[in-house]
Amino acid sequence: MTSPKAASPIASSKPALVLASESPRRKALLAQAGIVPDAIAPAAIDEIPKKRELPRVYALRLAQEKARAAASAWKGALAFILAADTVVALGSRILPKAENDDEVRECLSLLSGRRHQVITAVALLDAHGKLRTRVAMTRVSFARLTATDIQSYVQSSEGIGKAGGYAIQGRAEIFVRQINGSYSNVVGLPLFETISLLKGCGYAIP
Secondary structure: OEOOOOOOOOOOOOOEEEEOOOOHHHHHHHHHOOOOOOEEOOOOOOOOOOOOOOHHHHHHHHHHHHHHHHHHHHOOOOEEEEEEEEEEEEOOEEOOEOOOHHHHHHHHHHHOOOEEEEEEEEEEEOOOOOEEEEEEEEEEEEOOOOHHHHHHHHHHOOOOOOEOOOOOOOHHHHHEEEEEOOHHHHHOOOHHHHHHHHHHOOOOOO
8 A cells, every 4th residue: 555655646547546544443444345545645734723613614624625635646646535524513613633631531521411513524536626525414412421431531542633532433432322323424434425425436336
């Protein structure tokens, strides 16, 4: 597989699939569907929300920007660039990707006993510059968490780097009282929407 640093156009009659994300969760979800990207090319972009930007608009904007940024190394190549961005939101409030223990603790305190939304925007850019997008939204209800619950999870370090400070596919699943919508969306890549995008632009699904 081509590494991000060595990414270059693939000389092939079959379109390459480039995943514009280094998330192991997204790679694993694609593998679950029988899809292995030809290259991983994470895109570095500014992820600070704009003033009064709503969660859905924010996720969609970032997914599109990631796809376009990653595509810059693949100009002239026969390739599909697949990008995604996942946002955890309480109403119109966008929760951060927790960078430290304090942010994990703050996110879990906010989510405790409440229902929130997980929104993932998926963007697919083809070799001709046509951009297609899909957005998935899942509602997740958390049980009321005790201070011990939160501290134990913080100590696990599992929430670091995760939107909303938790990973549903890990220990945090015990916090989930109810989920309405796509589970894979909460993990980081809604498979139904992603496969629909790929099929719609002619990518051959194994």
